[in-house]
Amino acid sequence: MNYTYGVGENVEVKVNNFARKHQLFHEGATVLVGVSGGPDSMALLHYLAEARTSWKLRLIALSVDHGLRGDQAKEDVDFVEAICKQWNIEFVGTFLDVPSYKKKYGKGTQVSAREMRYHFFGKQMKKFKADYLALGHHGDDQVETMVMRLVRGTNPSSLTGIPIKRDFAGGSIVRPFLCLSKDEIGEYCRLHGINPRIDPSNEEDNYTRNFYRLHIVPLLKKQNPNLMHHMQRLSESMTQDDMFMQMEAEKAMNKSVLFDEKQKKARLSIKMFRGIPLALQRRAFHLILNYLYQSVPADLSYIHEEQFFGLLHSPKPNITVDFPSGLIISKAYEEITFSFENVKPIDFYITLSVPGEAVLPDGSIISASITDCPVDNKGTAFVCELENITLPLIIRSRKQGDRMKIKGMKGRKKLKDIFIDEKIPMELREKWPVVTDAEGEILWLAGLKKGIVNGNEESRKFLQLNYKKKSDM
Incomplete structure (x- = not known):
């Protein structure tokens, strides 16, 4: 359907069709409206005020003084309040x-x-139990x-731009005017006698967005007058x-990445991750970052x-x-770990009673018993x-320099x-x-390697150690 842009009535038709296409409102909804007093928000407030009867909407205008422009900002809020009464x-x-x-x-301003x-x-969405x-x-x-x-990002998702509708505080944020240009909104204001407030800081280019608005976008629009509609599509x-x-990336990530919600860590299986198509690998990588970072750093490139x-x-x-921001990514053989921790584990030295048990710093347990019928459960037990x-x-x-005797080799091998x-x-x-005897001889690299202890075939009493990892409990 074609429209003649820049005429007030057709602007309303255009927004109506856009709102219906994207299901932005439903009948009987409570709608909060962010209103600064400028042309865009005042035109939106007027449009919704005109539509509220047919849609049976409850409208509530929200206006904010950010404490940045002194009396002028307060006057903007007072202006919006006066219009709302009117x-x-x-x-x-x-x-x-x-x-x-x-x-x-x-943080920046x-x-x-x-x-x-x-x-x-x-807070206002929850207070009024608002829908939008x-x-x-x-x-x-x-x-x-x-x-x-x-210009600044690497994530393909950034090209989705400003969302038309997204979840927010138990309802949704909606932007019915994404189908309109700034000029169309200006014409709408003139047609309906709306005299908005003008923020002079919008003409300053010291903020990044203002610089693009004042210098970059006008050049692009000269090359393509329909740039706005092209970009929205x-x-x-x-x-x-x-x-x-x-x-698809979430499915692939869930198969190859394990998350530790408590410690904000992630472990990635290299073999499984490499089996994912490259396009999904990139997206999965950014999903991991979004999960770990409370707010993805601006200097991530x-x-x-x-x-x-x-x-x-x-x-x-x-x-x-x-x-950036302290995230450490470590590869160790077939795993990659994402973590904000880079602290060396605390050294420990624990005396193990026989019989008895000891709880290690990571929550694992090594127990000792004396038996005449030992059971050697391969890696999880040590018997001598x-x-x-x-x-x-x-x-x-x-x-540093730890060595132990290992079956099948002469001398000692470094841990x-x-x-x-x-x-x-x-x-x-x-x-x-590392389990040693009182003389410092390494008996067992728990669950991994057993040391050699000279045997006595006539012995009837055996020491049995069992290692139970925290991860197996």
């Missing part, structure tokens, strides 16, 4: 101390303002967002494709993605790379003649070499339990 619309205004929030959390504003919106929060973002905002993300198409690809894939395909068995052991037994973390042979990840080596 148009018979419920109103909630608030003051948010963005400068103090910015100082406390060390725009990020701080957005976080506080959306927190306020969320309507915001006045328009097609030119969409162009700015997509171009900014294209691209956004909708990419959103549909992205939803499918995300679902394609370089970090390349580092990850370099690590994934490196022939080296042990590699560690540092990501009691009379050949000098008590008490000690369980400790490994030391370091045993770990390498058995492909034990670096992060596990420092906390692996």
